[in-house]
Amino acid sequence: MFETTILTSIKKAVEKCDSLHGFLLMFSTGGGTGSGLGTYILKLLEDNYPNIDRFVICVYPTGTEDVITCPYNMALATKELIKHASCVVPVENRALLDIVNRQANNKHSVDTMNFIAKCKPFQDMNSIIVNLLLNLTSGSRFSGSLNVDLNEISTNMVPFPNLQFLAAGLSPLTVSSDLVKSNKQIREEIFLQTLQKNNQLLKINVTGPKSIILGTTLIGRGDFNISDMRTYIQRLQKKTCFTSWSARAMKIGLCDVPPIGHHAAMLSLFNTTSMSTLLKTVNSQLMRLYNRKAHTHHYLQVPGFEDYFFEECSEIITSSIQSYRDIEELKPFGIPRLTPVGSDISL
Amino acid sequence: MSNITLQFGQCGNQVGQALYSCVYEDIKSKNECCVSNKRLNNEYIKESQNMWFHVKQSGLEARSLLIDTEQKVIHQANNKPYKFKNVIAGSYGGSANNWAFGYTSRCLLVASDIMERLRHEIEKCDFITCLLNILSSSGGTGSGVGSRIIELMREEYPSKFITNIIVLPFQKGDIVTQNYNTLLTLSKLYDVTDNTILFENDKIYDITRKLTSDREVRLSDLNQLIAQQLASIAQPLNDVTFSQVVSRVTTHPSYNFIQIRSAPHLNVAHLNYELIPNWSILTNQVFKSSKTDVLVNPRLCKKIRYIGNVVVTRGYMTSNEIDLKRFKEKSMYVSWVPETERVLHYGQQRGILNYQRFISLLTNNNSILSGSWTDIEKQLLLETLQKYGVNNIQKIAEAVPSKSIFDIRSIISKYQCMAQRAMAETCSSTASSSSEAPVDIVLKYIALFDYRTDKQINLEDCYMVLSDLTKGDPSKQLEGKTAQFFHECFTKLARSVKEDDHSKKEVFLDSLEPANLSTTRTYRAKVDRNGILSDTNLNPCKVPANLLMDKK
Structure with a gap:
C-alpha cells in the first residue's frame, strides 16, 4: 500500500548522499511491522539498489517471546533475510538481558549507579545495540590508520552467499571506564572479553570446540596498534578452529577515535558455524506451532499469503543450517581409508 | 630531472x-x-x-x-x-x-x-x-x-x-x-x-x-x-x-621484481649517541640481509641467485673504502650476467637524514619466491613424513622449522590431492582400455598409496599379494605376523562367504580352500597358465580354471 511512498522517501534520502555506503535496517523479528514490513523493504531495496549493501541488525526475541505468533514472524523474517540481505547481525534478547543484569549486579561508582538508575532497562538494552552500530560504522565516520568501511565487511566476512549471519562481540560493555590510560594488559583484556560468551550479543560460544570460523573481523578503536593486532591474530588462530581455507581470513581495522568515556574498545565479528544453533531454534519453534496449525488462519486470511509459504520458509532455513553443517563436517583431504589399530580388526 | x-x-x-x-x-x-x-x-x-x-x-x-x-x-x-x-x-x-x-x-x-x-x-x-x-x-x-x-x-x-x-x-x-x-x-x-x-x-x-x-x-x-x-x-x-x-638491476624484462635492503637501522632517539659503524661492517650487514631470508636454519636456506645488484652509499668515503668482493662471486649469479654487470656501486658524498653513513642495496634475486618449498625442505618433509606419518603435524613442524603448520598442512593436502588424481586417472584409463574390472590394479594402488601406521602387520604386502592373486601371478612371500593375519582374514572371509546364501557362486566357493601361505614358494621364470591351476604354490586358493582364463 505504501510502496511508492516508501520508495520515494528512500529515493529522496539517497539523492541527498554523495556516496551511498549501504543501508542499515533495524527491526525486531518478533512483531509484525518489523518482521513483515522490514523484510519487505529489504526486498524493495535489493530490487532498486542492487549494488548497495544491505546491513540488517535484527533483534531475535528468543527466550523472551512476548507475542504468540512470534515463531511464525521470526521464521518468515529469517527466510527473507537469508534471501535478500547482504549482511545480518542478529542480536538475541536474552543475551542483552544477561548483559544488562550483570551490569546491574556489578558494583559501580556512585556516578555510574546514578546514570544507570536514570536509564530504563529497555533503553539500556537498546544502548548496547547502539554501541554495536557505533563501533561498526566507526571506520567510515572517523579517520584511522587502517580504515574499515561497511562494504568491506561484507566482502571479507561472507564467503558464500547464503551464509551471511555474523555474530558480534563487544567490549567493554560498561558505561564508562576508569579514566586510566590503557596499557597493554588492559587492551589485551578487552580483546579477550570480546571473544567471551558473556560479551556476545548472541547466545552462542564463538571460541567453543564446535564452532568453526569462516571469517573474522576485529575492529580496534582508540589505543590499539598494529603490533597488538598481530599478537591477537596469532592467539586467535591458535585458540579457535578454522576450515582449511579460512585460517588466514582475518580482517583487522584500526580507528583512532575511541568511544566516549573509554580509551579503547573493540568490536569483533565472527562468521561461525555455531550460528546454526540460532537458526535451529527458529526452525524448531516454527515447526512446533505449525505442526498443530495453530494460529495459521490469521496468516491465511491475509490476501496473498498461501499455506506453502510456511513450508518453503522452513525449507530455506533448513538448507541454510545444512550448509553450515556441511562446513563443520568438511574435513581436510585424503583421510586414510584403512588404519588398522593392533588386532582390533573385524571382518 | x-x-x-x-x-x-x-x-x-x-x-x-x-x-x-x-x-x-x-x-x-x-x-x-x-x-x-x-x-x-x-x-x-x-x-x-x-x-x-x-x-x-x-x-x-x-x-x-x-x-x-x-x-x-x-x-x-x-x-x-x-x-x-x-x-x-x-x-x-x-x-x-x-x-x-x-x-x-x-x-x-x-x-x-x-x-x-x-x-x-x-x-x-x-x-x-x-x-x-x-x-x-x-x-x-x-x-x-x-x-x-x-x-x-x-x-x-x-x-x-x-x-x-x-x-x-x-x-x-x-x-x-x-x-x-x-x-x-x-x-x-x-x-x-x-x-x-x-x-x-x-x-x-x-x-x-x-x-x-x-x-x-x-x-x-x-x-x-x-x-x-x-x-x-x-x-x-x-x-x-x-x-x-x-634499470641496471632489472636487466632482463621478465625478471622485474626487486627488493631493497639497507643498513644501518637505528632508533631515531638513539641516533645521537650511537656511532654508525664503518663501511665494511655496513656492507657486511647488507650482504647478510640480502642473502638470508630464512634465518632459521642455514641448511634450509635456499641458494640465492642474483640477477643484478646495485649498492648505493650515502656519506663520506674515500675511493677504496668499500669492498664489494663478496658481491662479485660468480656462483651467486645467473650464468648469463656478465662480470662487469653483476654489481654496481653508486656513491653520494653527502649523508642522508641524520645518518652519517647509509648503505642500501637494490637487489634482484630469487628470494621473492621464499614462500615456496625448496628441494631440501621437500626432502626433509619426506623424511619426517616417513617417520611420523601425515597426522602428526606438530612433530613435522618441529622437524621443518622454516615452515609454519599451515604451510605444511596445505602442502600435504596438495600432494594427497595430486596422488589421488593420478590414481584416479590411471585407474580409469586402465579400466577403459580393458573391459575387465581392474580389481588387481586397484588393489595394487591401494598397496602403493594407502597410508598406514601399523607396524606389526604389513598391510601393503597383503594388498600386493591379493593383487597378484587376482591377476593369477605368483606372489610375494608374506612374513611372520602378517602372513598369520592374512591367513586368518582369508579363512574368516571364506567362512563368512560360505555361510551366506549365494547359490550362484557356489561352484567357485566350494572349490575355495583355506589358503596355505606359510610355506615357502619358488618362482619360475616363465609361468604357464595351465600350470598355475594345478600348482598349489601358485594358486593357493584353487580358483577354478574357467575363472582364471582370459576372456577373449
Whole structure:
C-alpha cells in the first residue's frame, strides 16, 4: 500500500548522499511491522539498489517471546533475510538481558549507579545495540590508520552467499571506564572479553570446540596498534578452529577515535558455524506451532499469503543450517581409508 | 630531472606522505654530515627539490597525485610545509577490498580526472625520469584502481619509465581477500610496467619491531621505514638518475621484481649517541640481509641467485673504502650476467637524514619466491613424513622449522590431492582400455598409496599379494605376523562367504580352500597358465580354471 511512498522517501534520502555506503535496517523479528514490513523493504531495496549493501541488525526475541505468533514472524523474517540481505547481525534478547543484569549486579561508582538508575532497562538494552552500530560504522565516520568501511565487511566476512549471519562481540560493555590510560594488559583484556560468551550479543560460544570460523573481523578503536593486532591474530588462530581455507581470513581495522568515556574498545565479528544453533531454534519453534496449525488462519486470511509459504520458509532455513553443517563436517583431504589399530580388526 | 608519484589508496597515500616528509627532512637536514660541504650540499638540495617538488614562490608543491576513493586519509595530508595540489578523491565510499570493483567500476569515476591532472603535472616538469606508483596490493583501491590507471598510463605514455612500489600484505592476514587482490595486481602490472619494488609488510614489521623495542609498533613506523629505504635509493646521486639505477638491476624484462635492503637501522632517539659503524661492517650487514631470508636454519636456506645488484652509499668515503668482493662471486649469479654487470656501486658524498653513513642495496634475486618449498625442505618433509606419518603435524613442524603448520598442512593436502588424481586417472584409463574390472590394479594402488601406521602387520604386502592373486601371478612371500593375519582374514572371509546364501557362486566357493601361505614358494621364470591351476604354490586358493582364463 505504501510502496511508492516508501520508495520515494528512500529515493529522496539517497539523492541527498554523495556516496551511498549501504543501508542499515533495524527491526525486531518478533512483531509484525518489523518482521513483515522490514523484510519487505529489504526486498524493495535489493530490487532498486542492487549494488548497495544491505546491513540488517535484527533483534531475535528468543527466550523472551512476548507475542504468540512470534515463531511464525521470526521464521518468515529469517527466510527473507537469508534471501535478500547482504549482511545480518542478529542480536538475541536474552543475551542483552544477561548483559544488562550483570551490569546491574556489578558494583559501580556512585556516578555510574546514578546514570544507570536514570536509564530504563529497555533503553539500556537498546544502548548496547547502539554501541554495536557505533563501533561498526566507526571506520567510515572517523579517520584511522587502517580504515574499515561497511562494504568491506561484507566482502571479507561472507564467503558464500547464503551464509551471511555474523555474530558480534563487544567490549567493554560498561558505561564508562576508569579514566586510566590503557596499557597493554588492559587492551589485551578487552580483546579477550570480546571473544567471551558473556560479551556476545548472541547466545552462542564463538571460541567453543564446535564452532568453526569462516571469517573474522576485529575492529580496534582508540589505543590499539598494529603490533597488538598481530599478537591477537596469532592467539586467535591458535585458540579457535578454522576450515582449511579460512585460517588466514582475518580482517583487522584500526580507528583512532575511541568511544566516549573509554580509551579503547573493540568490536569483533565472527562468521561461525555455531550460528546454526540460532537458526535451529527458529526452525524448531516454527515447526512446533505449525505442526498443530495453530494460529495459521490469521496468516491465511491475509490476501496473498498461501499455506506453502510456511513450508518453503522452513525449507530455506533448513538448507541454510545444512550448509553450515556441511562446513563443520568438511574435513581436510585424503583421510586414510584403512588404519588398522593392533588386532582390533573385524571382518 | 623529476619524479612524479601517484599514490593509490590508503596505504599508498600514507607511504607517499611518509616519503615526501622523509625527503623534506633530508633537504632541511642541518646535520653535520650533510652540511659539511656547502657547495655539494646546495647542489644536492637544489636537485632534490627539483626532483620531488615543484618550486613556487609561495612554497613547495609536491609533484604528486593523491588518488583514493574515499576522503579520510587524504584530508590529513595538507598540514605540511609543502602542498599536495592534486587530490583526486571522490567520496565514493571505498572499493570494498574488492579488486574487481576497483578495477572496473570505481576506476571509471576517477580515470579521466587522473589522466588530465597527470598530463598537467608532466607538463610542469622540464625533464621527467620516472613515474612512481605507490600502492598496496591487498586493498581494493590501491590494487584495483591502481592497476587500471597504470595500464592507462602505459597506453598514454608508452616510452616513459614506470616503476611501482608495492606493499605486500601481512601473510597472516589483514584482509580476507588479500590473496586474490595481490595476485591479480601483480599479474596485471608484470607486463605493463618496467619494474616493481616490493616491500613485504612482514619483513618491514620485523625490522621496525627491533627499532622500537621501547614501545609498540605503529603503522606509521612501517611507512617511515619504507619511505627511508626508498629515499635512500631515489635521492639524487652524483651522475645517475633514479631510473638508471633501477634499470641496471632489472636487466632482463621478465625478471622485474626487486627488493631493497639497507643498513644501518637505528632508533631515531638513539641516533645521537650511537656511532654508525664503518663501511665494511655496513656492507657486511647488507650482504647478510640480502642473502638470508630464512634465518632459521642455514641448511634450509635456499641458494640465492642474483640477477643484478646495485649498492648505493650515502656519506663520506674515500675511493677504496668499500669492498664489494663478496658481491662479485660468480656462483651467486645467473650464468648469463656478465662480470662487469653483476654489481654496481653508486656513491653520494653527502649523508642522508641524520645518518652519517647509509648503505642500501637494490637487489634482484630469487628470494621473492621464499614462500615456496625448496628441494631440501621437500626432502626433509619426506623424511619426517616417513617417520611420523601425515597426522602428526606438530612433530613435522618441529622437524621443518622454516615452515609454519599451515604451510605444511596445505602442502600435504596438495600432494594427497595430486596422488589421488593420478590414481584416479590411471585407474580409469586402465579400466577403459580393458573391459575387465581392474580389481588387481586397484588393489595394487591401494598397496602403493594407502597410508598406514601399523607396524606389526604389513598391510601393503597383503594388498600386493591379493593383487597378484587376482591377476593369477605368483606372489610375494608374506612374513611372520602378517602372513598369520592374512591367513586368518582369508579363512574368516571364506567362512563368512560360505555361510551366506549365494547359490550362484557356489561352484567357485566350494572349490575355495583355506589358503596355505606359510610355506615357502619358488618362482619360475616363465609361468604357464595351465600350470598355475594345478600348482598349489601358485594358486593357493584353487580358483577354478574357467575363472582364471582370459576372456577373449
